[in-house]
Amino acid sequence: MSLPPLITLLTDFGADSPYVAAMKGVIYSLNPAARLVDLTHSVPPQDVRAGAWTWEEITPFFSRGSIHVGVVDPGVGTSRRLICAVLDGSIFLAPDNGLLSRLARRTAPTTIVALTEPEYWLPQVSRTFHGRDVLAPVAARLSLGLDVGLLGPPVERLVEISWPEVLVMPGKIQGAVRSIDSFGNLVTDIPAAKLADVPTDPERIRVRCDEHETQGLFKTYAEQPPMTLLALIGSSGYLELAIVEENASMMLGIRTGTPVTVEWT
Amino acid sequence: MSLPPLITLLTDFGADSPYVAAMKGVIYSLNPAARLVDLTHSVPPQDVRAGAWTWEEITPFFSRGSIHVGVVDPGVGTSRRLICAVLDGSIFLAPDNGLLSRLARRTAPTTIVALTEPEYWLPQVSRTFHGRDVLAPVAARLSLGLDVGLLGPPVERLVEISWPEVLVMPGKIQGAVRSIDSFGNLVTDIPAAKLADVPTDPERIRVRCDEHETQGLFKTYAEQPPMTLLALIGSSGYLELAIVEENASMMLGIRTGTPVTVEWT
Amino acid sequence: MSLPPLITLLTDFGADSPYVAAMKGVIYSLNPAARLVDLTHSVPPQDVRAGAWTWEEITPFFSRGSIHVGVVDPGVGTSRRLICAVLDGSIFLAPDNGLLSRLARRTAPTTIVALTEPEYWLPQVSRTFHGRDVLAPVAARLSLGLDVGLLGPPVERLVEISWPEVLVMPGKIQGAVRSIDSFGNLVTDIPAAKLADVPTDPERIRVRCDEHETQGLFKTYAEQPPMTLLALIGSSGYLELAIVEENASMMLGIRTGTPVTVEWT
Numbered sequence: 147m148s149l150p151p152l153i154t155l156l157t158d159f160g161a162d163s164p165y166v167a168a169m170k171g172v173i174y175s176l177n178p179a180a181r182l183v184d185l186t187h188s189v190p191p192q193d194v195r196a197g198a199w200t201w202e203e204i205t206p207f208f209s210r211g212s213i214h215v216g217v218v219d220p221g222v223g224t225s226r227r228l229i230c231a232v233l234d235g236s237i238f239l240a241p242d243n244g245l246l247s248r249l250a251r252r253t254a255p256t257t258i259v260a261l262t263e264p265e266y267w268l269p270q271v272s273r274t275f276h277g278r279d280v281l282a283p284v285a286a287r288l289s290l291g292l293d294v295g296l297l298g299p300p301v302e303r304l305v306e307i308s309w310p311e312v313l314v315m316p317g318k319i320q321g322a323v324r325s326i327d328s329f330g331n332l333v334t335d336i337p338a339a340k341l342a343d344v345p346t347d348p349e350r351i352r353v354r355c356d357e358h359e360t361q362g363l364f365k366t367y368a369e370q371p372p373m374t375l376l377a378l379i380g381s382s383g384y385l386e387l388a389i390v391e392e393n394a395s396m397m398l399g400i401r402t403g404t405p406v407t408v409e410w411t
Numbered sequence: 412m413s414l415p416p417l418i419t420l421l422t423d424f425g426a427d428s429p430y431v432a433a434m435k436g437v438i439y440s441l442n443p444a445a446r447l448v449d450l451t452h453s454v455p456p457q458d459v460r461a462g463a464w465t466w467e468e469i470t471p472f473f474s475r476g477s478i479h480v481g482v483v484d485p486g487v488g489t490s491r492r493l494i495c496a497v498l499d500g501s502i503f504l505a506p507d508n509g510l511l512s513r514l515a516r517r518t519a520p521t522t523i524v525a526l527t528e529p530e531y532w533l534p535q536v537s538r539t540f541h542g543r544d545v546l547a548p549v550a551a552r553l554s555l556g557l558d559v560g561l562l563g564p565p566v567e568r569l570v571e572i573s574w575p576e577v578l579v580m581p582g583k584i585q586g587a588v589r590s591i592d593s594f595g596n597l598v599t600d601i602p603a604a605k606l607a608d609v610p611t612d613p614e615r616i617r618v619r620c621d622e623h624e625t626q627g628l629f630k631t632y633a634e635q636p637p638m639t640l641l642a643l644i645g646s647s648g649y650l651e652l653a654i655v656e657e658n659a660s661m662m663l664g665i666r667t668g669t670p671v672t673v674e675w676t
Numbered sequence: 677m678s679l680p681p682l683i684t685l686l687t688d689f690g691a692d693s694p695y696v697a698a699m700k701g702v703i704y705s706l707n708p709a710a711r712l713v714d715l716t717h718s719v720p721p722q723d724v725r726a727g728a729w730t731w732e733e734i735t736p737f738f739s740r741g742s743i744h745v746g747v748v749d750p751g752v753g754t755s756r757r758l759i760c761a762v763l764d765g766s767i768f769l770a771p772d773n774g775l776l777s778r779l780a781r782r783t784a785p786t787t788i789v790a791l792t793e794p795e796y797w798l799p800q801v802s803r804t805f806h807g808r809d810v811l812a813p814v815a816a817r818l819s820l821g822l823d824v825g826l827l828g829p830p831v832e833r834l835v836e837i838s839w840p841e842v843l844v845m846p847g848k849i850q851g852a853v854r855s856i857d858s859f860g861n862l863v864t865d866i867p868a869a870k871l872a873d874v875p876t877d878p879e880r881i882r883v884r885c886d887e888h889e890t891q892g893l894f895k896t897y898a899e900q901p902p903m904t905l906l907a908l909i910g911s912s913g914y915l916e917l918a919i920v921e922e923n924a925s926m927m928l929g930i931r932t933g934t935p936v937t938v939e940w941t
Contacts, residue, residue: 149708154697160593161692162426164451164469165646167419171472174448178414178474183704186694191594192656204694207701207808209708220656223631273631275646278472328690329721366753366803381695381805391722391750425858427691429716429734430911432684436737439713443679443739456859457921485921488896538896540911543737 150289151237152181152208156197157217157277158189165275169215169282172268176286185214192220194244194307196402199325201238202248203382210235215285216245217277228280229304230288230297231255237288239281244307255304262298312336319344319408321385323355323400330393334406336385344410351410353377355387358398367391377408415442415554416502417473421450421462422482422542428452430540434480434547437533441551450479457485459509459572461667464590466503467513468647475500480550481510482542493545494569495553495562496520502553504546509572520569527563577601584609584673586650588620588665595658599671601650609675616675618642620652623663632656642673680707680819681767682738686715686727687747687807693717695805699745699812702798706816715744722750724774724837726932729855731768732778733912740765745815746775747807758810759834760818760827761785767818769811774837785834792828842866849874849938851915853885853930860923864936866915874940881940883907885917888928897921907938 153173159165166187173180185204189197197218205214219226219241227242233255238246242260261280264271266287271279284297312321312335321336332355341363345351348362360375370376372391375398380386385408388394395401418438424430431452438445450469454462462483470479484491484506492507498520503511511520526545529536531552536544549562577586577600586601597620606628610616613627625640635641637656640663645651650673653659660666683703689695696717703710715734719727727748735744749756749771757772763785768776772790791810794801796817801809814827842851842865851866862885871893875881878892890905900906902921905928910916915938918924925931 152704152708162449162451162453163593164465165592167448167450167469168472170448171469171474174417175472175474178417183697183700184692185697186692188692191658200694204697204701207698207705209701209705221633224633272646274643278646327695328693368751368754378804381802381808393721427714427716427718428858429730430857432713432715432734433737435713436734436739439682440737440739443682456923486898489898537911539908543911 150177150179150181151211151213152183153213153215153285153289154183154185154205154208155187155215155217156185156189156200157187158191158193158197159187159217161188163187165278169278172278172282173286173289176283177290180286180289183208189218192218194218194220195309196325197245198248201245202252205236205249208236213237213239213285213288215277215281216240217281218245219243219276222276223273227301228261228276229301230259230261230284230294231304232257232294237294239285241276242301242305244305246304247307247309250304257294258301258304259294260298260301263296266292266297310335312340314340317410321406323387323402323404323406324384325402326395329388330395330397331380332387332394332400332404332406333380333382334385334387336406336408338379338383338385341379341385341408344408351408353385353387354407354409356398356400356404358400360387415444415446416476416478417446417448418478418480418550418554419448419450419470419473420452420480420482421454421465422452423454423456423458423462424452424482426453430543434543437543437547438551438554441548442555445551445554454483457483459483459485460574461590462510463513466510467517470501470514473501478502478504478550478553480542480546481505482546483510484508484541487541488538492566493526493541494566495524495526495549495559496569497522497559502559504550506541507566507570509570511569512572512574515569522559523566523569524559525563525566528561531557531562575600577605579605582675586671588652588667588669588671589649590667591660594653595660595662596645597652597659597665597669597671598645598647599650599652601671601673603644603648603650606644606650606673609673616673618650618652619672619674621663621665621669623665625652680709680711681741681743682711682713683743683745683815683819684713684715684735684738685717685745685747686719686730687717688719688721688723688727689717689747691718695808699808702808702812703816703819706813707820710816710819713738719748722748724748724750725839726855727775728778731775732782735766735779738766743767743769743815743818745807745811746770747811748775749773749806752806753803757831758791758806759831760789760791760814760824761834762787762824767824769815771806772831772835774835776834777837777839780834781839787824788831788834789824790828790831793826796822796827840865842870844870847940851936853917853932853934853936854914855932856925859918860925860927861910862917862924862930862934862936863910863912864915864917866936866938868909868913868915871909871915871938874938881938883915883917884937884939886928886930886934888930890917
């Protein structure tokens, strides 16, 4: 017996939301053998950018052929499109509002279609919950082998949203905090690749975030004593600021969007 | 190979509670092929009414034949009964304290039995966690095909709890906020059916909740600008009040039970 | 078709963390038929003792042969070992920092090996997320039948951490609050066995926690009226203090570590 592809769910419904369970009920009703994984439901409400970062960070750990459903959808019920995109061999279902844009900057989708064929949806579609009424049934049918091309007409390009660019200057890189993880660590948008040739010696490199500064680039948290602010390349491959054994975001009062500067000599 | 029915779990143990994992361990130990779905574990502690609303809203999205386990059980260890009810082809396991009463108002159960036969429970039953020691093993055995009738003697009627009634008057309906969703939207107990014939034009209909008032009946959140209070039929089929892109419950300080009035001309 | 063993996950990543999803992606990529259960991800950050208690309490409800993965790992990236231990027929994967020490006090592991063979890990191992890069792929391979002995060399003994001992005196037992459950109940480290012969009559037994005192030893919450502080043997087999229908931890401001004294005549 061959296993159906995994379906992953990412939403902004909040941890443990019964709305997620409704989506799962719809999926299992159409494909009783479906296999579901929660990516996270704690995307901040309507924060498409945060959802896009999480998709970029987590979906690469899943096999090609997985079906990733994303519901961060402030425009639900308006004329915004719902799309299905094939990217790097996996299928993504989402509103066309930028949720897929971090991943699409890395790899161009090979196929994009708009979801326009109601025969693959629930018979009754609400105006406020297309995750349950459109995306969930479409995901279930794709997991049963439905062809992406049947879902609707091809779309030329995804909606783009602007992303603050990381600035690389001689001896200096400027980016920003792009997310706070559950330990309160400050994950920036500065990728490891941009720091590959910079020194790590505390005498030669300084990292600044808001009014706070730390020296050196470390490999892991325990290289510094508790309560110390340190910079390191985090597990997602981006520069991260952490306070050892503490919650940096709370202690320093720092939120996403705060500028981060790396300077070296 | 035929798949065993899904077992869903709804509790008030809190999101991510290890007590839920204990129930899952018990179920998998008895039926290694069991298939489990979390409905939610964020029912407010001991709030039987909130659990009853969630069951009414979410279980219809699951296939007939599913096994729904509900543990909101302030009377655990007292003489309150545990029951198994068959309703609309699905099986419900719960304390007999009203948790099933919203669903039972819609459709009468075809079978109700009291759980009295200890051979289907864990060998040792605690006085404070019947979800783990009685309901979980019974759910596992039902998923293996055990007959409901073996669990104990028939019960004539479920315990009833009182529900505030929605009042329909000429040009006016009065209900209440019955739950707050994870976006802070105020979900009322006024069903869409009762509003089918009322006008939606902002000049003809007003919705009031506490001291707050909004005009018109909309179809989706994005029909009004951010920060606007609006009324719409939510995805669960009930009248809902929301502040566009904001948390209405927090901004207005409104809790469940607050009266909601709809008036039209 | 025989089912692969369950893999359970316990971490301090926080409820609904996408980091957990990354671990799941790694596991499913290596064993598409893997079967995963979340124990909890709400272990307080870096609180190895709290994780050890949860493992002791919950893992016995899972079948022998299960694979339990624990990631509470303040020393990630340092020279601390990662280990695989076989205990009571089940497999445990964790940093060797005491996370397994509550269980190991009950039953000695029959096998302990250090994880030193990188061929079973992800090809690239970060310095800050060994749960994803080492433990998850090892768990997946064990679920496919890999022999524990291949993971690395035997280890003679686990790292021990100190545990406050429960003091038993004539007519008196002294312990401490070891965890707060999601209802706010105060779970102590005083096991039921040590209370088997003490009287339960309110006139003969007093339980004190901080400045608060209650009389009698009850069987379930509902034996006392709402708002009453009462002592009982909780579902985990330890003495517990609860306020009926309320959150004792919040109402009394009590945290883990607070001494608890039982005295009887």
